[in-house]
Amino acid sequence: MTDLTDPTPGTTRLLLGNEAIVRGALEAGVDIATTYPGTPATEIADTFSAIAKAKLKAGQDPGFYMEYAVNEKVALEIAAAGSFAGLRALTSMKHVGLNVASDTFMTYMYVGCRGGHLIVSADDPYCHSSQNEQDNRYYALFAGAPMLEPATPQEAKDMAKAGIELSEQLKLPVLMRTTTRLNHARGPVVYGPLTPPRRKGTFVKDPMLVTVPATARAKHPELLKTLEKAEQIAETSPFNSILTIGTPSDIGIIASGVSVAYVKELAMDLKLNTRILKLGMTNPLPRKLCADFLKAHKTILVVEELEPILENQLKTIAYDHHLPVTILGKSTGHFTRLYEYTPDIVTNALCKTFNIKNPYPTPKTSSLPLPSRPPSLCPGCPHRATYYAVKKIAPKDTIYPTDIGCYTLGKAKPLEMADVLLCMGSNAGTACGFAVATDQKIISFMGDSTFFHSGIPPIIDAVHHQHNVVITILDNRTTAMTGHQPHPGTDTDGMGRKATKINVEDVVKGLGVTDIHVVDPNNIKATSDEFAKALAFKGPSVVVSKSPCILLELARKRKAQESVNIYAIDQSVCKRCKTCIGRFGCPALYFAEDDSVHIDPTQCNGCGNCVQVCPFKAIHQEAKT
């Protein structure tokens, strides 16, 4: 890992946008960093975690406390309390995580903070690894949070530091809104000096921190006043600047986020004559700076991914100042509200606006039919065994609500074990609803981290109302999808220290569930039998399917120098019934050109579940590696 704690100012390192945010926070002397993991924000907390573990292992003080909290709302609250006690804090999450934390977020702006608190929302235009592409800039407007939008890793570092300081100056949490292309871009970052952390704070009581209606009514106008102050800061913020390409003309461009980088490079390549207003502090919008820029041009092109948030505000400013400027953007069809922008999309809009011919040739693609390559459950994944065991005994019209995690990949052929997915924890809630709305059987699935995150309340609902559902917890003892972060079911925390491990089945019992089945999915027959019993039970049943993530299991075996069993198919016994490929669907299995079935030894992770699946006993353990 790149050394992010190097105290030497002027050091240049190639940093991931997410690492740059960590460096910026360390330069601001951050005391508390909290999160719930989610792509594309994950590496922020993972980097804090790696630093803390390395320092503690070396007998040194990491200087900060970091935590993978049970969910985003709790993560925000822990850091908010740190801020109330005068400490500097950072909370990071993916865009949909802010939905979970939004209840806290909205009122937090009324109350305000003491120590500087930066909240990072990592948005995911194009839904690279998300269930939607919501634009969280609305949250800044919605709650009244000052907002920063970095365009490069260097700016992400600078803004993380400045954001914590700005938050402390205004006594208001600051939202940093990033997108995947920033979080997962690497660029050179020049280090500044580190600030020593405060380590411990003191909470001084203040009745205005208790948001009873009278307090809230008093705090709301205060928030609006603070935002006026923030707007004055935005007017002269170094993150908002004007750049001239060629010579200024009557067409100007206003851009924010990663779009700035596209616009800058393309405007130079296309030899445009224009000025670019680059906005990095985008809430509150500096209305005077924007009005002056609008006044100086006849036409303005607004370049921002997703929603027309700048565009609509700029139109309001033009209206308020009676400016005859034409504002081009999403409403005029120059840009779309969908997906990520690319240099090609931006080029088209620039050419249309500046009335020039697109000089770049139209790229070609191959007409050869190519196989798709979606992500899949790993070879040896215990979830596959659970799904297979369920499918064997459940009626055909059984409804399978699913959840956020690796197991979503059970949607693919041949398993097709995912019917409904909204968000974290929605499996059990929708399961209860289907039990009310239909007479179909219902078996829902969620992971252990999801169970702790937001899966518990709907189980309580199922018990209280005696909904006839089977709720499955796929307990692989980790937060697998995001890269194996700890959760309340693991025995160490994000700093590598001992933590209290909470058993899923103990919690479920405590919730009042009486029909609980704990199974090992690697015994497929026994797992099917337990699911059959759960289906026959009238009322809510919970199945806890326990088996560690195969990737963790392999890592453990490698560390312990234990051998991994590889399996092979005896071609003289195989009847080519295709059960292993066509029904079980382990990606280590493949057809040779003569249609015979084989196991790729480089992909087999040695779970051996295909042995149980084969009706002709054609699969055997081949070798140990």
Next chain:
Amino acid sequence: MNKKISIVLTGVGGQGVITAAKMLGDAAVKAGVPVFVSEIHGMAQRGGDVVCTVRLGAIESPMLLLGTADALVSTEPVEALRNVMYVHTKTKLVTDTNPTIPFTVAAGGEPYPKLEIILKELASFALVYPVDAVGLAKQAGAVITKNIVLLGALSAVDVLPFSQDVLLQAILDDVPQKYQDINKRAFEAGRQAVLKKK
């Protein structure tokens, strides 16, 4: 440096595509060349396709225009073909010749074209340098170094604005002491595979 250089790296999650992109970025920083790298993480870790971009020189953005790549490096032949929209006829296209067949072929009946057909099709788009990266990596001592074999090959196609020594040093800085020799051998094998054909 007034010129801009764009490299696209593609392949399958787990084949070292992101690592290779990072190593190119580190080499650029060492050489004092402005650089911007873009990666897509997340679902790619579960066997999905991966695309990274590395841009060097007079650039502002981590992303390139389609049809403007100076080089495309692929750890898998079909993934090279899937991304030919980034190339033009002079693009140096370095690809491993060993297919990784996706499960959609076995489980979903989708077609996987024969290697000769893929290579022929690629040659109609760009200047193709086929490399048996898996074979050379095995010979070097570890199949996991196939991304290093391909970086060695890339270092020989006259695209990088820094020497192969800088790139090799960036690679070695990133691997543990006991794997240094294997990585050196892998890099050199990939380099020679291209130089021999020239």
